[in-house]
Amino acid sequence: xxxxxxxxxxxxRECEMTKLWKNGGFAADVFVAVxxxxxxxxxxxxxxxxxxxxxxxxEVLALAVPVGLAADVTAALDPASDELGRLxxxxxxxxxxxxxxxxxxxxxxxDEFGFRGEIRATGEVLIDQLPLMLRCGFDSFVISHGxxxxxxxxxxxxxxxxxxxxxxYGRARTTLRFATRPKLAAAE
Amino acid sequence: xxxxxxFDHAFVTSRVAQFRDQVARRLAGDLTEDxxxxxxxxNGLYLQLHAYMLRIAIPYGVLSSRQLRQLAMIxxxxxxxxxxxxxxxxxxxxxxxxxxxPAMLAALAEVEMHCIxxxxxxxxxxxxxxxxxxxPDEIEDPRVWAEVIRQWSSIHPxxxxxxxxxxxxxxxxxxxxxxxxxxDIGLRMVKGxxxxxxxxxxxxxxxxxxxxxxxxxxxxxxxxxxEHLLSFLEAAMRVYNLHGRRDNxxxxxxxxxxxxxxxxxxxxxxxxxxxxxxxPSIDLPAEEYQRIAKYFAPLQLATLPNDDxxxxxxxxxxxxxxxxxxxxxxxxxxxxYRIVNIxxxxxxxxxxxxxxxxxxxxxxxxxxxxxxxxxxxxxQNLVLPTVALKDVVAVYDALVENGLATGNTExxxxxxxxxxLDYCSxxxxxxxxxxxxxxxxxxxxxxxxxxxxxxxxxxxxxxACGHHHSGNIGILxxxxxxxxxxxxxxxxSPKDDAEIGGILGPSFPAEEVPDAIETIVGVYKAGRTSASxxxxxxxxxxxxxxxxxxLYGAPKPAAQRIPEGV
Numbered sequence: 211x212x213x214x215x216x217x218x219x220x221x222x223r224e225c226e227m228t229k230l231w232k233n234g235g236f237a238a239d240v241f242v243a244v245x246x247x248x249x250x251x252x253x254x255x256x257x258x259x260x261x262x263x264x265x266x267x268x269e270v271l272a273l274a275v276p277v278g279l280a281a282d283v284t285a286a287l288d289p290a291s292d293e294l295g296r297l298x299x300x301x302x303x304x305x306x307x308x309x310x311x312x313x314x315x316x317x318x319x320x321d322e323f324g325f326r327g328e329i330r331a332t333g334e335v336l337i338d339q340l341p342l343m344l345r346c347g348f349d350s351f352v353i354s355h356g357x358x359x360x361x362x363x364x365x366x367x368x369x370x371x372x373x374x375x376x377x378x379y380g381r382a383r384t385t386l387r388f389a390t391r392p393k394l395a396a397a398e
Numbered sequence: 399x400x401x402x403x404x405f406d407h408a409f410v411t412s413r414v415a416q417f418r419d420q421v422a423r424r425l426a427g428d429l430t431e432d433x434x435x436x437x438x439x440x441n442g443l444y445l446q447l448h449a450y451m452l453r454i455a456i457p458y459g460v461l462s463s464r465q466l467r468q469l470a471m472i473x474x475x476x477x478x479x480x481x482x483x484x485x486x487x488x489x490x491x492x493x494x495x496x497x498x499x500p501a502m503l504a505a506l507a508e509v510e511m512h513c514i515x516x517x518x519x520x521x522x523x524x525x526x527x528x529x530x531x532x533x534p535d536e537i538e539d540p541r542v543w544a545e546v547i548r549q550w551s552s553i554h555p556x557x558x559x560x561x562x563x564x565x566x567x568x569x570x571x572x573x574x575x576x577x578x579x580x581x582d583i584g585l586r587m588v589k590g591x592x593x594x595x596x597x598x599x600x601x602x603x604x605x606x607x608x609x610x611x612x613x614x615x616x617x618x619x620x621x622x623x624x625e626h627l628l629s630f631l632e633a634a635m636r637v638y639n640l641h642g643r644r645d646n647x648x649x650x651x652x653x654x655x656x657x658x659x660x661x662x663x664x665x666x667x668x669x670x671x672x673x674x675x676x677x678p679s680i681d682l683p684a685e686e687y688q689r690i691a692k693y694f695a696p697l698q699l700a701t702l703p704n705d706d707x708x709x710x711x712x713x714x715x716x717x718x719x720x721x722x723x724x725x726x727x728x729x730x731x732x733x734x735y736r737i738v739n740i741x742x743x744x745x746x747x748x749x750x751x752x753x754x755x756x757x758x759x760x761x762x763x764x765x766x767x768x769x770x771x772x773x774x775x776x777x778q779n780l781v782l783p784t785v786a787l788k789d790v791v792a793v794y795d796a797l798v799e800n801g802l803a804t805g806n807t808e809x810x811x812x813x814x815x816x817x818x819l820d821y822c823s824x825x826x827x828x829x830x831x832x833x834x835x836x837x838x839x840x841x842x843x844x845x846x847x848x849x850x851x852x853x854x855x856x857x858x859x860x861x862a863c864g865h866h867h868s869g870n871i872g873i874l875x876x877x878x879x880x881x882x883x884x885x886x887x888x889x890x891s892p893k894d895d896a897e898i899g900g901i902l903g904p905s906f907p908a909e910e911v912p913d914a915i916e917t918i919v920g921v922y923k924a925g926r927t928s929a930s931x932x933x934x935x936x937x938x939x940x941x942x943x944x945x946x947x948x949l950y951g952a953p954k955p956a957a958q959r960i961p962e963g964v
Contacts, residue, residue: 321675342553
């Protein structure tokens with residue numbers, strides 16, 4: 211007897227929901243990400259790969275829209291030749307939440323390269339790591355983890371508000387409450 | 399010692415609340431075990447063979463009496479009435495229930511303690527010279543900077559998901575008592591020379607470690623002005639975090655990266671990173687340094703005579719006391735005072751295990767005679783760093799009552815041992831019974847004294863928590879076709895002459911290990927030039943050959959080649 215295959219996508223909508231969280235709330239994502247094989251869209255903010263940004267920058271800039279870069283944690287960005295200042299957004303992927311390279315990449319962008327645009331985390335972004343990302347300079351988050359979405363919707367976060375490290379403190383555009391020693395804050 | 403201010407208290411209290419919430423979310427199913435594991439590890443909670451193990455941070459090994467009493471209470475209330483001091487100057491409780499953990503953390507927070515980052519792929523508890531602040535050979539007290547590192551590394555947002563764990567050790571003395579050469583980063587406080595004359599700074603070593611690929615650390619920076627410590631550490635950590643291997647857990651430590659790139663290329667990358675880092679936003683402001691340093695101001699001690707009639711009399715009449723005085727009581731930087739080592743290595747006992755009653759006894763001694771201070775050593779013993787010479791007899795008598803007066807500091811029975819297969823889920827073999835059997839074989843203290851300084855370290859698996867690579871004699875438990883066997887290495891050293899021991903030959907079953915150690919010691923005693931030539935010095939002079947021959951017999955002569963034409 212032929213076996214009936216189990217239905218796919220038992221909870222299609224609930225499981226696949228992905229939302230952008232920034233400035234303390236959920237927001238619409240105005241950017242469209244395109245891979246290198248896809249033609250550039252017209253009149254919409256676009257996220258391109260590093261390859262395209264390096265090889266077809268003039269074409270991308272000619273769109274005259276805000277441009278985002280899909281960064282790769284293994285690729286070395288050069289602030290000058292990569293013209294990071296012309297980017298509105300840099301997207302850093304967390305393939306696994308235990309892969310911490312994205313934190314250092316964000317610190318580099320903020321503290322060493324002086325990048326002032328939006329830094330966005332994608333991939334496995336969970337409620338317990340989100341405050342750490344904020345403190346390293348991320349300011350927007352693409353979230354698909356159900357419990358994280360529910361917690362954020364309920365206004366719950368998971369952070370230790372007291373922080374000993376001043377470097378990233380205060381730079382994050384966040385509504386989360388963080389505090390440091392007065393003396394450390396004064397030194398900033 | 400350092401005391402928490404309101405900010406530190408708030409930090410630890412928030413952390414306990416955060417973990418309580420994380421445990422609740424785990425139990426509610428909002429966190430999978432994979433998602434929860436790094437969170438519980440970063441709060442010191444391991445899942446072991448039989449139960450959860452809670453590893454409590456003892457920052458740079460410094461405890462007050464009140465803290466040690468609280469540890470005793472916690473062990474009695476929520477565990478089995480004892481704890482295990484570790485080679486990271488921490489203490490572990492081996493029979494913890496997950497649901498009790500938040501209450502235990504809250505009890506620790508009451509006495510300014512926590513378990514933050516005692517596990518996980520993050521910056522672990524920073525260790526330091528157990529004689530810090532009292533050693534006669536000290537250039538500067540490293541506890542100040544150890545506390546600075548403790549604060550800086552606590553929930554450092556960038557470095558909680560490193561490729562692998564990260565251990566930092568500091569010394570401020572001429573003699574390295576912190577094994578800095580076997581740490582991811584080792585820091586030695588030094589006086590500047592030449593252009594840096596008049597300054598105090600750090601010699602920075604990187605990439606040391608034991609485990610399955612042991613390395614002695616390499617020099618990264620010969621002189622780092624101390625005020626730039628944090629920005630420099632941040633630069634080194636960033637290079638490691640971005641470039642350390644993440645594809646293979648066994649190749650993920652910084653030592654692998656450093657040795658793959660070479661010290662020069664690693665240094666070049668760190669210096670390039672450091673040059674770009676915004677130092678003022680990371681380095682500690684001078685004012686904050688002063689605030690922390692004040693807590694470590696030297697005790698105001700009245701100078702006392704450097705000899706004491708009662709001590710001399712007891713030494714002449716009591717061989718046990720004389721031995722303990724000679725082996726466990728060290729010079730203090732202030733005349734008339736001594737550093738007292740308390741051995742948790744009575745032959746037959748579990749190395750590093752302390753009952754709640756013993757902890758309370760030591761706490762009481764520290765209160766009465768020791769200015770309320772206790773240190774933990776990486777050799778799993780305790781220290782009373784400041785005892786007046788005239789009180790040494792009273793301290794000894796109290797230690798005798800509590801089974802803590804063994805006079806064997808840095809002798810063959812002062813064995814470092816990991817928990818091994820009795821507790822640990824990583825182990826291949828037991829470490830504790832082997833340590834006990836060896837110590838009992840050398841139970842005669844006169845024999846131990848005659849052997850002289852000898853570090854014997856035992857690990858129950860290749861992860862080397864028992865520091866076997868750096869033992870003058872190292873013993874490694876291996877699984878040989880389902881039975882516990884032990885491989886012996888000779889010639890390791892954790893000190894300034896740091897070296898990794900060499901494997902002697904095939905492994906032995908557990909019951910043959912004490913005989914093998916006795917044979918090795920016999921070769922040393924027969925071969926030493928005088929009683930003052932240490933085991934390590936003699937081994938380095940004699941080489942492995944006589945030891946191999948004594949253990950395995952003379953090598954068979956190579957098969958003789960029959961000349962052609964015969």
